[in-house]
Amino acid sequence: MKPASFRYAAARSVTEAVDLLSEHSDAAKLLAGGQSLVPMMNLRLSRPEILIDLNRIPQKDGIYVERGALRVEMLARQRSAERSELVRANLPILAEAISQIGHSQIRSRGTLVGSCCHADPSAEIPAVLAAVDGSVRLEGSQGLRDVPSQDFFLGFFQTALAPDEVATDLVFPLPPAGTGASFLEFARRHGDFAIVGVAALVTLGSDGSIARAALALAGVGPACVRASQAEAFLTGKRAEPTAFAEGARLASQEIEPQSDVQASEGYRRELARTLVERALATAAARAVREVA
Amino acid sequence: MEPQDRVRVQLTVNGSEVSRLVEARRTLADFLRDDLGLRGTHTGCEQGVCGACTVLVDGVAMRSCLTFAAQLDGAAVQTVEGLAGDGDLTPLQEAFRRRHALQCGYCTPGFLMTATEFLRENPSPSEQEIRTALSGQICRCTGYENIVQAVREAAGTLQADQRRQA
Numbered sequence: 001m002k003p004a005s006f007r008y009a010a011a012r013s014v015t016e017a018v019d020l021l022s023e024h025s026d027a028a029k030l031l032a033g034g035q036s037l038v039p040m041m042n043l044r045l046s047r048p049e050i051l052i053d054l055n056r057i058p059q060k061d062g063i064y065v066e067r068g069a070l071r072v073e074m075l076a077r078q079r080s081a082e083r084s085e086l087v088r089a090n091l092p093i094l095a096e097a098i099s100q101i102g103h104s105q106i107r108s109r110g111t112l113v114g115s116c117c118h119a120d121p122s123a124e125i126p127a128v129l130a131a132v133d134g135s136v137r138l139e140g141s142q143g144l145r146d147v148p149s150q151d152f153f154l155g156f157f158q159t160a161l162a163p164d165e166v167a168t169d170l171v172f173p174l175p176p177a178g179t180g181a182s183f184l185e186f187a188r189r190h191g192d193f194a195i196v197g198v199a200a201l202v203t204l205g206s207d208g209s210i211a212r213a214a215l216a217l218a219g220v221g222p223a224c225v226r227a228s229q230a231e232a233f234l235t236g237k238r239a240e241p242t243a244f245a246e247g248a249r250l251a252s253q254e255i256e257p258q259s260d261v262q263a264s265e266g267y268r269r270e271l272a273r274t275l276v277e278r279a280l281a282t283a284a285a286r287a288v289r290e291v292a
Numbered sequence: 293m294e295p296q297d298r299v300r301v302q303l304t305v306n307g308s309e310v311s312r313l314v315e316a317r318r319t320l321a322d323f324l325r326d327d328l329g330l331r332g333t334h335t336g337c338e339q340g341v342c343g344a345c346t347v348l349v350d351g352v353a354m355r356s357c358l359t360f361a362a363q364l365d366g367a368a369v370q371t372v373e374g375l376a377g378d379g380d381l382t383p384l385q386e387a388f389r390r391r392h393a394l395q396c397g398y399c400t401p402g403f404l405m406t407a408t409e410f411l412r413e414n415p416s417p418s419e420q421e422i423r424t425a426l427s428g429q430i431c432r433c434t435g436y437e438n439i440v441q442a443v444r445e446a447a448g449t450l451q452a453d454q455r456r457q458a
Contacts, residue, residue: 106355
């Protein structure tokens with residue numbers, strides 16, 4: 001269980017990382033926290049010839065609130081974000097989701113940006129990014145671009161990253177006032193990969209009805225998905241248990257989960273229904289507190 | 293910059309300066325065990341799951357099987373050998389011994405390093421907080437009860453020491 005041989009380069013800037021990627025393209029992988037890549041290398045599922053270490057790039061581990069969004073830089077660790085007052089005050093669902101990733105010794109190294117680039121379909125952070133209509137900022141030899149989450153996550157471990165691009169930031173637009181949110185997942189044991197995960201946001205209008213609902217699910221397809229039919233149904237409804245139950249039923253029908261060694265398709269649908277219903281109720285209760 | 297097969301690193305391990313030319317693929321766990329002879333850091337799953345290889349890097353608990361030695365130029369690493377040094381056991385180690393918190397002992401270094409970091413950050417934790425903090429460490433002998441008891445006892449010991457010093 002040792003990685004195959006590789007050559008190592010520590011980039012000192014994003015530009016240098018892009019240059020190294022441009023030069024070595026398919027042979028190279030980027031290393032940030034390494035908590036997904038290195039196990040794959042130890043298992044020889046991944047055998048990059050060159051590893052470009054991003055960890056020596058200075059001043060790229062910040063978390064900021066600016067222009068109505070939370071921006072997380074490429075080297076911000078999951079544990080930093082989980083504990084960040086800025087995150088807890090502005091986007092508490094992100095801290096709630098991160099607390100369910102692996103264990104603290106994994107979160108101390110793992111990065112948020114790296115989790116999105118790895119794009120495991122059961123991962124928590126991509127689901128939160130999708131739920132808030134966030135985006136990923138990329139820097140490559142052709143310049144900078146911001147890719148909305150729905151265009152970034154393309155499938156099983158596949159993203160829109162070009163071979164010479166480095167993801168530098170995640171941008172999470174902050175939900176409007178009156179929004180409550182909840183992240184729930186089910187795994188066999190705490191810290192295991194989620195079988196199904198749900199990010200739910202509910203925004204209540206002044207009359208107490210649902211002005212907007214956002215539902216993103218992990219573990220039910222090749223990439224995280226929004227349950228748009230359930231969202232459309234919930235909009236305008238009173239925030240009450242019958243609406244949450246029907247929204248959850250719709251969400252469990254519109255997803256296309258697959259059977260695998262962990263769970264059957266039917267089990268995942270049932271789990272999705274249960275988790276969506278609970279997450280909607282919790283998000284709505286938190287929205288009421290937000291309004292009050 | 294040209295990617296290298298071997299990388300020169302200079303770091304401190306348990307307070308001692310170390311300088312080595314390491315193969316790029318050398319994990320920190322293998323570097324500690326095979327290059328430095330510090331066999332207290334155990335390798336179990338080598339994929340980040342079991343926690344046996346947990347060490348502190350710049351005070352932060354992490355998996356040494358998922359970190360490359362080549363990345364650690366300038367870092368300060370602490371392993372289980374660095375807890376007591378040549379002197380007395382730490383209150384945590386003492387509590388593990390008193391509470392019979394190990395049987396085969398294979399997982400123990402990882403538990404000690406995780407709990408050392410945890411108690412430094414949270415000196416008077418609840419039992420639930422202890423269980424959450426230890427959830428990333430796997431023990432196949434003890435059933436965890438004695439380990440949790442030992443960490444609770446160590447937390448009490450630490451508090452008493454702090455009162456004495458105050």
